[in-house]
Amino acid sequence: SQQGEEDPQALSIQEGENATMNCSYKTSINNLQWYRQNSGRGLVHLILIRSNEREKHSGRLRVTLDTSKKSSSLLITASRAADTASYFCATDATGTASKLTFGTGTRLQVTL
Amino acid sequence: DGGITQSPKYLFRKEGQNVTLSCEQNLNHDAMYWYRQDPGQGLRLIYYSQIVNDFQKGDIAEGYSVSREKKESFPLTVTSAQKNPTAFYLCASSIAGSRETQYFGPGTRLLVL
Numbered sequence: 001s002q003q004g005e006e007d008p009q010a011l012s013i014q015e016g017e018n019a020t021m022n023c024s025y026k027t028s029i030n031n032l033q034w035y036r037q038n039s040g041r042g043l044v045h046l047i048l049i050r051s052n053e054r055e056k057h058s059g060r061l062r063v064t065l066d067t068s069k070k071s072s073s074l075l076i077t078a079s080r081a082a083d084t085a086s087y088f089c090a091t092d093a094t095g096t097a098s099k100l101t102f103g104t105g106t107r108l109q110v111t112l
Numbered sequence: 113d114g115g116i117t118q119s120p121k122y123l124f125r126k127e128g129q130n131v132t133l134s135c136e137q138n139l140n141h142d143a144m145y146w147y148r149q150d151p152g153q154g155l156r157l158i159y160y161s162q163i164v165n166d167f168q169k170g171d172i173a174e175g176y177s178v179s180r181e182k183k184e185s186f187p188l189t190v191t192s193a194q195k196n197p198t199a200f201y202l203c204a205s206s207i208a209g210s211r212e213t214q215y216f217g218p219g220t221r222l223l224v225l
Contacts, residue, residue, distance in 0.1 A: 004154075030211060042116075042202055042216035043155075088154055092211060099145070099170065100214065102154040 004032075004089040004103030012109040019076040021106040023089030024069075030092045032065055033100065034074050037086045046074075046087075079110045115139065116217035118203050123222045125190065125197060133188045133220045135203030141215070142208050144186035148172060149200040149219075158201075161186055162208070190222060198224050 007022045023032070031050045035043040049056045049065045049072065056063045062075040076083055086107045090100040116137045125131045137144065143162045147155040157170030161180040175194025180186055186205075190197045200221050204214040 033213070035216075040200075040219070040221075042218045043204075043214075045213045045215070048213060090155075090214075099157055099160055101157075102147075104152075104154045 004091050004101065006087070006089060006103045006106040008106060009104070010107045010109070012111065013079055015079060015081055015110055015112050017079055017110075019079050019083070019108055019110070021074045021087050021108070023072045023074070023103055025072075025089075025091045025093075025103075026070065027091075028094045029067070030094055032063075032072050032092075033090045034061075034063060034072075035088045035090060035102075037088065037105070039085075043088065076108075079108075081110050081112055084108060084110045116203060116205055116215055118201075118217035118220050120220060121218070123220055124225050125222060126225050128192045130189055130191050131222070133190070133201055133203075133222070135186045135188065135217060137184055137186075137203075137205045137215075137217075139205055139215060140183070141205035142183070143206045144180070145204045145206075145214065146170075146176070146178065146186070146188045147202045147204065149202060155202060158188065197222050 004023045004025045033048045034046040037043045047058050047063050049063050060077045065072045086105045088105045090102045119134045145160040146158040149155050156172050158176050159178040161167035177189045202219045203217040206214045
């Protein structure tokens, strides 16, 4: 079953703009991770945020986590054409036997 | 050069045939995973292994089998019982369990002739 659901499903912006993607999940979690996938390639880990953290930064990425709303957001600032990819959230639910559950992803298109 | 390799990049299966997808890692990770990705969809967990000689079913294990005889290798067999095998298959590994980052291979695309 899909634990996380990303919103929007697709997003098209121009280079230099900011991109915000949201993830909602259903059960309590230990951590939430964001991954990026270029078309036809494997996933690349971007950032991990633990359940006791509210915000985390990495370069142009900013992730927030609201456990009371069971939601997270990924902000990419000053986007570049090279940011074009699909972005997935993945949750590590409490009580589960050491596995991640991935959402359906947001497809980001950054145009020049 | 550390990482995860998957082979082949493309694999064609005939009706009734079993095929095996290779996954090798030299990251010295204990945990390894197999996921299936259908077009426009997220990843679904097929099997995972936290230690050599041990593995557990994921959410969609029917029609698949795995082995974990060596720490660095986690091959996936798609059996003839899997009636809809056309998909993109991704292998991943992590230091220990899903509490930490997973590192992914480049994937194998399986097509049915």
